[in-house]
Structures are given as C-alpha cells and as structure tokens.
Amino acid sequence: MDVQFERRRVAVLALVRAVFEGFAELESRPRIGRMIDNQRWWRHGQEEFVGLRREAWNMPDDLPMYGWLDKFPEMAAVREAYDADPVLGARVDALLGIEGGRQGTNFYWILAQHVIEPIVLATRTYNLDESVFDRVYSAFERGFGAEEIHMVEFVPLNGFASTEEVVTLPDGLVLKHMGDLQVSHAINHLAVPRMSGGGVNGARISRFDQWALTTTRAYRVEAGYSDVVPRAPVFPTLYGPAATLVTALRIVCGGSVVSTRSMLAQDESEFPFLPSSSAMLTAFNSADNDRPTYLMPDALGVFLATYSALGLPEVQADRSLQVAIRRLVLAGSRSEDSDRLVDLMISAEALFIKRSNLARDMAKKVKIMAGAATLLAGDPQLQVGADELRILMKTMYEARNAEVHGDDQPYAPLYLLSGAATDSLPKMLDDAERVMRRAVLVVLEEHARAKLP
Incomplete structure (x- = not known):
C-alpha cells in the first residue's frame, strides 16, 4: 500500500464528509439540473450545441467563495498530506501546465470541481458513499499527479464526412471526428460555420463540419515559477499536411472539403491542466455542404496512396x-x-x-x-x-x-x-x-x- 496516497485519501475523505454534513443542514438534497455555461458549448444533438450543461450541480452559495474549504479544520490535514509529497505538494495553489504555458490554480476549487462535484452528481445526495468516493478520488489522483499531458493540434474540415471511425495517415497524423470540447473550441475560434442558432446561446454545426486532422505530442507537466525562458509548443505544424489532405480528398472523392484553422488544446480525456485553447486566426475558403466530400471504404486505399504520392x-x-x-x-x-x-x-x-x-x-x-x-x-x-x-x-x-x-x-x-x-x-x-x-x-x-x- 502507498502510505502517502492513503494518508491523502483519508484526509480528503474526512473533508468531503464534513462538507456534505454541512450542506445537508442547508438543503435536504442537492439541486441538480441544466445550467447555463458561459465557458463552453455542449452537445445537445448531432448538430446542436448549446451553452448549457445537461446536468450540473447548483452548488450552495458558499462553496465557490475563495478559500471557503479552508474554514474546515479537515482542510488543514489535507494540505499537510499533500505537502508531504514533493511532486503533489509543489502543485498545490501553483502555476500548472507545461513549459510553454501555465495557469494559476486554487487547490480548494480543484477539489470542489474534481472531487466534491463528481461525487454529488454520481450519488445525487449528501450521504457520502465511500465506494463512489474511492472511484472519484483515485481518478483525481491519477490526473492531478500525471507526469505528462498530451497537447492535440487539430485543423477542422468543413464539408466532409466518412464511414470510417479513424483514418491513420503517415507521420502520426490522424483524421477523425472532433471531440465535443474540440468542437466547442472550433466554434469559439470561428473555425466551423454556424448554420443557425437559437440565439447567442445556441449553435447549429453541420455534421459535415465535425471532422479534423490531428496530431498529438506529449509534454511534461510543470509547476510553479521558473527562471528559464520557456519554449513554446511546436505549433502550428498541420497547414501543409492539411492542404495535402484536402487535395487528396478532392482528387479521389470530389466534393468541396476545405481545411480551416489550426488549433492547440490539451487532450480532453485528461485532467485539465490547460483548459483553454490557442488558434491561428488564418483566413480560409468555405465549403459547399450541398456538395460535401464523402470518404467511403472502397476509396480508402486509393486515398491513402494518393496522399503519399502527392509528397x-x-x-x-x-x-x-x-x-x-x-x-x-x-x-x-x-x-x-x-x-x-x-x-x-x-x-x-x-x-x-x-x-x-x-x-x-x-x-x-x-x-x-x-x-x-x-x-x-x-x-x-x-x-x-x-x-x-x-x-x-x-x-x-x-x-x-x-x-x-x-x-x-x-x-x-x-x-x-x-x-x-x-x-x-x-x-x-x-x-x-x-x-x-x-x-x-x-x-x-x-x-x-x-x-x-
């Protein structure tokens, strides 16, 4: 057994129990439902994206207040347990990210978002289920303690669809559907056209505009300040391959597919050390979704050969x-x-x-x-x-x-x-x-x- 991990687990468990007991005195059950989100777009259908979380916990007013968890005596034990670990202790209330980009964090809010809230959403009660706590907390420890994260560079395609789930190209490039968070980034950076929307809080994104050419690189997680001049991530690198990709698709499959803007964001399956994204705001042509490009199984081999031949x-x-x-x-x-x-x-x-x-x-x-x-x-x-x-x-x-x-x-x-x-x-x-x-x-x-x- 990892003694340090167990110490942290026990300390956080005691904190969550105390917090839940306090909340139970305020309201009998958590208030869970849809909630407006000004930070990202959420999928509500194949083509519908709305700034509205389908299921969110309407937290009691005190929890989001800065430092509120530190009012609990149990929080002191949590901090002591984390300070005992040289890696995790350095990440508490620190700048976190990679060498080329770090963001300030508040440890109390990290615990609220990634431990307390997931337990509430899973149990829908303030009665603490230790089995749920163990599952959530283990996932949090793996994410918060990760030695490296993966930054994904992706260029959305407009006017494209395929029956393939994933198309693997040379040099570690992959053509696939964008994840929901990647689509959200693309909407914010105007890299996909909004066909319509139910007001400023809604966007309709065509199913032909939800693919991207991607490449992934690993970076070491860094914490705190550094006197070393940081090196920015390698970016952008996909404009050349994206142009070749579009050319190969047009030759083999026809249609009007275009590539748009190169963006960089952390892999959305990982703990969000860097929740924001970067983009090159370059100009691009529009596709005609009345003439989309379809990549079907019988054309896949010719497409891959053409992509290689163009080089x-x-x-x-x-x-x-x-x-x-x-x-x-x-x-x-x-x-x-x-x-x-x-x-x-x-x-x-x-x-x-x-x-x-x-x-x-x-x-x-x-x-x-x-x-x-x-x-x-x-x-x-x-x-x-x-x-x-x-x-x-x-x-x-x-x-x-x-x-x-x-x-x-x-x-x-x-x-x-x-x-x-x-x-x-x-x-x-x-x-x-x-x-x-x-x-x-x-x-x-x-x-x-x-x-x-």
Missing part, C-alpha cells in the same frame, strides 16, 4: 501536373458554375497539352482532345472511348471560350461524358470533374510506379 519529389517537380491539381482543387470550391468551368478547363490545358506530344503549331483544342483520349480512353473507371472524351473536351473548351470572352449566347450544344446531349451545364461540369480527377490520378500512379524498384 513524391517527382510529383512536386511536375509543373503541369501541379497546375492541373491546383485548378482542380479550386474548381471544387467554386459555387458559380462559370467559375468551375474556367478552372476545370485550365486544369485540362495544363495536364493534356504537353502530354499530347503534338506539333507546337497545332490548335490547343485539338491537343487537349488528343491528350485526354490518349490518357483515358478505355479507362476502367470512366468506361468510355476516345470519341466521347474528345467530344466532352471540345465542348468544355468552347464553353470556356464563350465564358471568358463574354459571349452573350448560351453555351450550346453541351454534351455529357456518355456522348448524350444536355442543356445542363452543372451536369456537364460534374462529368468534366470526374475526367480531370481520374486523369490526375492516372498521372500520379505513373509517378508512383516509376519509383518502384
């Missing part, structure tokens, strides 16, 4: 491919059909003209048609021939010219990838995007195969 030096040095990818990603972000048309056509020009290997003086339209047919005719994913590809590229090229030259006449005639005529520009653009996504994937696969021994 190959040969891919990054392929200028025409990089322009094609950039314009393809921009096209996915556009809400105006005419803007999608222009971006998709620039992507096609960048990718197909050089790869057609035709004479320099030949018309660009012909080169684009030939490049698309050469690369993709008979492709197992598109399942169309060279003629259908040529017709689609010709139609796209002529429609783009009409747009950029300001022609008054409507785009006509329009054709789908199947070769069928259509009067719907959005449908044609969807087919053109499929073609360009597939074309980029084929070129990326060529680069990846060239790297194989």
Whole structure:
C-alpha cells in the first residue's frame, strides 16, 4: 500500500464528509439540473450545441467563495498530506501546465470541481458513499499527479464526412471526428460555420463540419515559477499536411472539403491542466455542404496512396501536373458554375497539352482532345472511348471560350461524358470533374510506379 496516497485519501475523505454534513443542514438534497455555461458549448444533438450543461450541480452559495474549504479544520490535514509529497505538494495553489504555458490554480476549487462535484452528481445526495468516493478520488489522483499531458493540434474540415471511425495517415497524423470540447473550441475560434442558432446561446454545426486532422505530442507537466525562458509548443505544424489532405480528398472523392484553422488544446480525456485553447486566426475558403466530400471504404486505399504520392519529389517537380491539381482543387470550391468551368478547363490545358506530344503549331483544342483520349480512353473507371472524351473536351473548351470572352449566347450544344446531349451545364461540369480527377490520378500512379524498384 502507498502510505502517502492513503494518508491523502483519508484526509480528503474526512473533508468531503464534513462538507456534505454541512450542506445537508442547508438543503435536504442537492439541486441538480441544466445550467447555463458561459465557458463552453455542449452537445445537445448531432448538430446542436448549446451553452448549457445537461446536468450540473447548483452548488450552495458558499462553496465557490475563495478559500471557503479552508474554514474546515479537515482542510488543514489535507494540505499537510499533500505537502508531504514533493511532486503533489509543489502543485498545490501553483502555476500548472507545461513549459510553454501555465495557469494559476486554487487547490480548494480543484477539489470542489474534481472531487466534491463528481461525487454529488454520481450519488445525487449528501450521504457520502465511500465506494463512489474511492472511484472519484483515485481518478483525481491519477490526473492531478500525471507526469505528462498530451497537447492535440487539430485543423477542422468543413464539408466532409466518412464511414470510417479513424483514418491513420503517415507521420502520426490522424483524421477523425472532433471531440465535443474540440468542437466547442472550433466554434469559439470561428473555425466551423454556424448554420443557425437559437440565439447567442445556441449553435447549429453541420455534421459535415465535425471532422479534423490531428496530431498529438506529449509534454511534461510543470509547476510553479521558473527562471528559464520557456519554449513554446511546436505549433502550428498541420497547414501543409492539411492542404495535402484536402487535395487528396478532392482528387479521389470530389466534393468541396476545405481545411480551416489550426488549433492547440490539451487532450480532453485528461485532467485539465490547460483548459483553454490557442488558434491561428488564418483566413480560409468555405465549403459547399450541398456538395460535401464523402470518404467511403472502397476509396480508402486509393486515398491513402494518393496522399503519399502527392509528397513524391517527382510529383512536386511536375509543373503541369501541379497546375492541373491546383485548378482542380479550386474548381471544387467554386459555387458559380462559370467559375468551375474556367478552372476545370485550365486544369485540362495544363495536364493534356504537353502530354499530347503534338506539333507546337497545332490548335490547343485539338491537343487537349488528343491528350485526354490518349490518357483515358478505355479507362476502367470512366468506361468510355476516345470519341466521347474528345467530344466532352471540345465542348468544355468552347464553353470556356464563350465564358471568358463574354459571349452573350448560351453555351450550346453541351454534351455529357456518355456522348448524350444536355442543356445542363452543372451536369456537364460534374462529368468534366470526374475526367480531370481520374486523369490526375492516372498521372500520379505513373509517378508512383516509376519509383518502384
């Protein structure tokens, strides 16, 4: 048995018993129910977040008063028991956190929040249940005495959903649902859009805006003052990987997914030494939740391969491919059909003209048609021939010219990838995007195969 732990446990048990006896004289039962919370947003549904705790203890007025617990003789024994431990004693009423950030604490309030309140909520009475006390106090000791904590850097995604629970990426990166506290941080830092809200105390966050790219790093818990100049946590580090992630998702899955702002917060499953969060207030584009990006199981392998291929030096040095990818990603972000048309056509020009290997003086339209047919005719994913590809590229090229030259006449005639005529520009653009996504994937696969021994 850990003698020091047992001494602390007995001292805190005596304090809690005395506190409960005092409260029992004031009110027969604890007042438990919903309570307004100005510190964070709480989930009240798949998309509903409210500054309202579902279940909270309406504490007697005295408990939140500074130093109120020190009025109990039992609190002196608690402090003596903690002072006897060199690690925990240094954390009582001290600055706590990590080297790069510490926050002042009040030990009486830590005990109130993390020992007394959880017992009240668990038992809903002032009759002290020692089995509940032991469970709560053991968890408190593990958290308050932790040697290290984990800081999570996360970048929310807007316009994204997946059937996967977790997607593991290279370099310790993870794509997953944000925890409820992470969503709360994201709302506060305007990193997710509020679709609507029932006033200032409510926010509706789309289910397509609740994923994030994350990475986790461990830091030693520090207490008290230090004469050493602190080193800030490594942050931000995810903007590059997030851009690659969005690019890979757009290429493989389509849609309009975007990444937003990088934030840093302690792992919400740990004792909250650092309950606040930091954020880089950078600008970002908006997603179109009418065209979200879905990552399904059958696309997971291709997505992971594409994410890795985008980092190959040969891919990054392929200028025409990089322009094609950039314009393809921009096209996915556009809400105006005419803007999608222009971006998709620039992507096609960048990718197909050089790869057609035709004479320099030949018309660009012909080169684009030939490049698309050469690369993709008979492709197992598109399942169309060279003629259908040529017709689609010709139609796209002529429609783009009409747009950029300001022609008054409507785009006509329009054709789908199947070769069928259509009067719907959005449908044609969807087919053109499929073609360009597939074309980029084929070129990326060529680069990846060239790297194989």
